[in-house]
Amino acid sequence: xxxxxxxxxxxxxxxxxxxxxxxxxxxxxxxxxxxxxxxxxxxxxxxxxxxxxxxxxxxxxxxxxxxxxxxxxxxxxxxxxxxxxxxxxxxxxxxxxxxxxxxxxxxxxxxxxxxxxxxxxxxxxxxxxxxxxxxxxxxxxxxxxxxxxxxxxxxxxxxxxxxxxxxxxxxxxxxxxxxxxxxxxxxxxxxxxxxxxxxxxxxxxxxxxxxxxxxxxxxxxxxxxxxxxxxxxxxxxxxxxxxxxxxxxxxxxxxxxxxxxxxxxxxxxxxxxxxxxxxxxxxxxxxxxxxxxxxxxxxxxxxxxxxxxxxxxxxxxxxxxxxxxxxxxxxxxxxxxxxxxxxxxxxxxxxxxx
Ligand SMILES: *[C@@H]1O[C@H](CO)[C@@H](O)[C@H](O)[C@H]1NC(C)=O
Ligand SMILES: *[C@@H]1O[C@H](CO)[C@@H](O)[C@H](O)[C@H]1NC(C)=O
Ligand SMILES: *[C@@H]1O[C@H](CO)[C@@H](O)[C@H](O)[C@H]1NC(C)=O
Ligand SMILES: *[C@@H]1O[C@H](CO)[C@@H](O)[C@H](O)[C@H]1NC(C)=O
Ligand SMILES: *[C@@H]1O[C@H](CO)[C@@H](O)[C@H](O)[C@H]1NC(C)=O
Ligand SMILES: *[C@@H]1O[C@H](CO)[C@@H](O)[C@H](O)[C@H]1NC(C)=O
Numbered sequence: 001x002x003x004x005x006x007x008x009x010x011x012x013x014x015x016x017x018x019x020x021x022x023x024x025x026x027x028x029x030x031x032x033x034x035x036x037x038x039x040x041x042x043x044x045x046x047x048x049x050x051x052x053x054x055x056x057x058x059x060x061x062x063x064x065x066x067x068x069x070x071x072x073x074x075x076x077x078x079x080x081x082x083x084x085x086x087x088x089x090x091x092x093x094x095x096x097x098x099x100x101x102x103x104x105x106x107x108x109x110x111x112x113x114x115x116x117x118x119x120x121x122x123x124x125x126x127x128x129x130x131x132x133x134x135x136x137x138x139x140x141x142x143x144x145x146x147x148x149x150x151x152x153x154x155x156x157x158x159x160x161x162x163x164x165x166x167x168x169x170x171x172x173x174x175x176x177x178x179x180x181x182x183x184x185x186x187x188x189x190x191x192x193x194x195x196x197x198x199x200x201x202x203x204x205x206x207x208x209x210x211x212x213x214x215x216x217x218x219x220x221x222x223x224x225x226x227x228x229x230x231x232x233x234x235x236x237x238x239x240x241x242x243x244x245x246x247x248x249x250x251x252x253x254x255x256x257x258x259x260x261x262x263x264x265x266x267x268x269x270x271x272x273x274x275x276x277x278x279x280x281x282x283x284x285x286x287x288x289x290x291x292x293x294x295x296x297x298x299x300x301x302x303x304x305x306x307x308x309x310x311x312x313x314x315x316x317x318x319x320x321x322x323x324x325x326x327x328x329x330x331x332x333x334x335x336x337x338x339x340x341x342x343x344x345x346x347x348x349x350x351x352x353x354x
Contacts (some may be wrong), residue, residue, distance in 0.1 A: 027128060028128060029125055029126065029127045029128065030054065030055055030125065030126050030193060030197060030204075031053075031054070031055055031123060031124070031125040031126075032052070032053070032054055032059075032123040032124055032125075032189055032192070032193050032196070033052070033053045033121060033122075033123040034050070034051075034052050034053075034120075034121070034122050034123055035049075035050065035051045035052075035053070035119070035120070035121050036048065036049070036050050036096075036118075036119065036120040036121075037049045037050075037117060037118075037119050038096075038099065038100070038103070038117070038118045038119075038120075039115060039116075039117050040100075040103065040104065040107065040114055040115055040116050040117070040118065041114060041115045042114045042115070043104045043107070043108060043114065046100045046103075046104075047064060048062070048064060048067070048096055048100075049061070049062065049064060050062030050067075050092070050096075054193070054196055054197075054200065054204070055204070056235075056236060056262075056266070057073065057200070057203055057204070057266070058072040058073070059071070059072060059073060059076045059196070060072050060073075060076055062092065067089075067092060067093050067096055068089065069085065069088070069089055069092070073200065073203060075196075075199040075200050075202075075203065076196065076199070076200070078199060079192070079195040079196050079198070079199040079200070080192060080195060084192075099118075102170065103118060106163070106166060106167060106170065109166070110162065110163050110166055112163060116140060116141055117140070117141055117142070118138065118139070118140055118145075119138070119139040119140075119142075120136070120137070120138050120139075121135070121136075121137045121139075122134075122135065122136040122137070122181075122184075122185055123135060123185065123189060124185050124186070124189035124190050124193065126190060126193055126194075126197075132186070132190050133150075134150040134182075134185035134186045134189065135147070135148075135150075135185070136148035136150075136181060136185060137158075138158075138167075139158075140163075143158075143159060144158035144159060145158055145159060145164055145167070146158055146164060146167060146168055146171070148178075148181060150182060150185065150186050153178050153179070153182055154172065155168045155171050155172050155178075156168075206234055206235075207234060207235070207291060207292035208232055208233055208234040208267050208292060209232070209233065209290070209292045209293065210230045210231070210232060210233035210238065210288050210290050210292070210293075210298060211230070211231055211232045211233075212228060212229065212230045212231075212286060212288050212298055212300045213228075213229050213300065214226060214227065214228050214229075214284075214285075214286050214300045214301070214302045215227050215229070216302070218278070221278070222277070222278070223275060223276075223277070223278070224275070224276050224277065224278045225273050225274070225275055225276075226242070226273065226274045226275075226276060226284055226286075226302050227271055227272075227273050228240060228242070228271060228272045228273075228274075228286030228288075228300065229269070229271045230269060230270055230271070230272075230286075230288055231263065231267070231268075231269035231270075232263070232267045232269070233267055233268055233269075233290050233292065234266060234267045234268065234292075235291060236260055236268050237290075237291065238260065238268070238270070238288065238289070238290045239288070239289040239290070240257060240270065240272045240286065240287070240288050240289075241272075241286075241287045242255060242272065242274045242284060242285070242286060242287070243284065243285045243286075243287055243299075244282050244283075244284055245282050245283055246283075246285075248287075249274060254274060254275045254276070255272065255273065255274050255275075256272070256273045256275075257270065257271070257272040257273070258270050258271050258272070272286065283301065283302075284301070284302040285299050285300060285301040285302060286299070286300045286302070287299050288300075
């Protein structure tokens with residue numbers, strides 16, 4: 001059976017070559033996260049939600065009745081062989097059954113009042129330098145509860161209560177389970193991530209340009225708040241700064257930048273506020289840098305704009321070119337329209353004459 005094996009070898013070699021291609025240009029860290037939220041209403045009723053993410057992309061979720069995997073991206077299922085998905089699905093089902101059973105048993109033994117919520121997060125991170133990091137964390141009612149140290153395969157207390165100590169001891173006693181977790185998140189997770197990075201390349205490299213606007217608010221006559229609102233960008237990472245007369249304003253008591261918040265269409269938004277005195281004679285601009293802009297930056301001026309134009313050379317120039325293009329298009333359309341009108345009227349005159 002020599003030929004088939006050689007074929008397989010070739011295939012796996014090819015696969016590795018292709019994959020090492022994607023590995024080579026890994027510019028940032030990627031993280032796979034599996035999230036589980038189990039709400040224990042009483043000792044006989046548990047509602048479990050499960051979600052899998054690659055960074056901020058939803059790979060799939062669990063059907064809460066059947067615990068079957070629902071794929072959220074077309075490239076996720078083809079990334080692994082069917083038998084791997086079957087194994088993963090079976091493991092999830094066995095795990096969730098055991099989890100409910102053990103948690104209920106522990107809750108009854110420790111007089112934990114129902115209802116309560118258990119949250120688990122596990123996964124792995126692959127860094128550009130090719131080192132990896134696995135993580136397993138457990139929370140109860142929104143508080144950190146336990147975590148797992150992959151290095152020495154031990155459970156660590158995040159809170160020191162009789163309940164957390166009990167659960168830690170129970171888990172530590174299940175050596176087979178602990179070993180399984182270690183293999184799953186230190187090895188399998190990284191292997192699967194390689195496949196997902198390859199199959200999901202287009203989705204991961206998606207870029208959406210930020211749209212920025214600057215407007216002012218006057219909470220009091222003595223204060224002017226300049227607001228820079230940036231939205232519609234992807235990926236999430238972005239840099240937004242204020243320029244005063246072309247100089248970057250360092251973050252301080254006058255500046256306030258919101259968290260980066262998600263939009264419904266897997267783009268992001270944030271706003272940055274700068275407090276200034278009205279009519280202070282300075283010019284202000286909001287500067288946005290984002291991967292989708294390449295080496296350019298977006299510059300949205302407020303107030304006097306000549307200084308800003310110098311600072312935002314490229315962005316400004318591009319805007320001018322774009323505006324000129326729009327104007328030329330408009331003029332051309334108008335001329336064409338007029339020509340058409342003229343020709344229509346001439347035609348109608350002609351037809352009248354005919
Ligand atoms: C457990 O909770 C479910 C959902 O809230 C409810 O329908 C059921 O009657 C409860 N069972 C017991 C034994 O309390
Ligand atoms: C690899 O990168 C990560 C994250 O930047 C860092 O924590 C780790 O120390 C690096 N490891 C090596 C071996 O350089
Ligand atoms: C295991 O490693 C963690 C750090 O990751 C450390 O805090 C803990 O003390 C170690 N436990 C044992 C038993 O060595
Ligand atoms: C986890 O995986 C890394 C990379 O494959 C390996 O170097 C490390 O020894 C593994 N750790 C454990 C505890 O298995
Ligand atoms: C863990 O195992 C030890 C030894 O087998 C046993 O004495 C202990 O009661 C077990 N702990 C729990 C919480 O099951
Ligand atoms: C920043 O804005 C938030 C929300 O508007 C507000 O709660 C906070 O006090 C502000 N911080 C500063 C330093 O102005």
